[in-house]
Amino acid sequence: MPEDYHRPPSQTTTSPDSVADRTRAVVQQFLAARLAGDTARLASLFAEDVDWQLAENPAVPWIRPRSTAAECAAQFTELAQYTVPEDAWASVDTLLVDGADAVLMGHLSGTVRATGKSFEGPFALRLTVENGRITRHHLYENSLSIAQACAS
Template sequence: MNYEDFAERYVAVWNETDPAIRRTMISGLWARDGVQYTDSAEYLGPQALEARVTDAHHRFVRDGGQRFRAAGDAVGHHGAVRFTTFMEPAAGGDITWTGTVFARLGADGLIRSDHQFGDPARPGTRTVVDDFLRWPRPDLYAERVDWRVSWPVSEHPLIPWIRPRGTRAEVADHYTTFAEHCTGEVAVDRVFVDGQDAVVTGTSRQLIRSTGKRFTMAFALHLTVENGLITRHHMYEDSLAVAEAFA
């Protein structure tokens, strides 16, 4: 079985607008004695499942302007499959609900039972970036980070925060080290958000405590937010201005 294809078919049922097509899709996913469990109810058989899907479609898709999509993380073995689903505004915007589905399948590939687990909504890209701009706290980052603020250390050994980073703890050390050596302000000009990615442009004006010199530099920062946490931090800056201030 192609488990990603299965997850896509599962999610498509909840978005389908035509009742007749939706009914056919349900019969192509659940067995006649199939049952779905949520944290508060169970839905056994075709009629109960159709009523369940229809009610959700009307509330969230037709009237609520939402859509469901698979997260692309479907895995399965020995007649079971697990995957994540998202609900988000059809017109675009932050994820409003995250669900996990665990389904047991028969030999025919039809669902015998599936359990849905709903998770609290995680903050979207814009929310996380806004929090970051107020205060770039380490807890906004994932445990592992794709980090690029590391122009060659060998060429600029005097700049203490220019080091390779890859973990949340190392990110925390970056901000601590920067604060120990610099004082100043950062002015943000623009924030561009496209799905999980954001680009922040602005100007940083800093005083180096050890030399008494100042630098002013324009920058562009590329952030990626996944599951409410920053997973990519790529800074493009005027490294020469920083190096001269430390000279």
């Protein structure tokens, strides 16, 4: 390459209106609503049709198939009903955003109200945001620990 060759400036945009910035903003709103227990706000953040994935386990009453905004938001209410809110804890160690997709990684723990048993483990959550609403919610967590905590 000749010494006087200059590469053109990057064509990528970093404007606040980029897809990744909009995705990050919705994810931050999702986390704030989740932390506040604001199910109405959570429901407004989910699209009408959601690709919801969470390993089913009949021993865990709050884990079941969901596909609508109302069903997705209700999961957080059901989780609070079946666990001890004061013992619930989660940390997000990593948030990666690429266009419409976001991945959160961290650690969670809690106690099942009916058994008094605790669960804990790492998690990864993949969210996709389209037109300002969450269209994909795939949660990967320590389902064995949760099922064991639910067992009598």
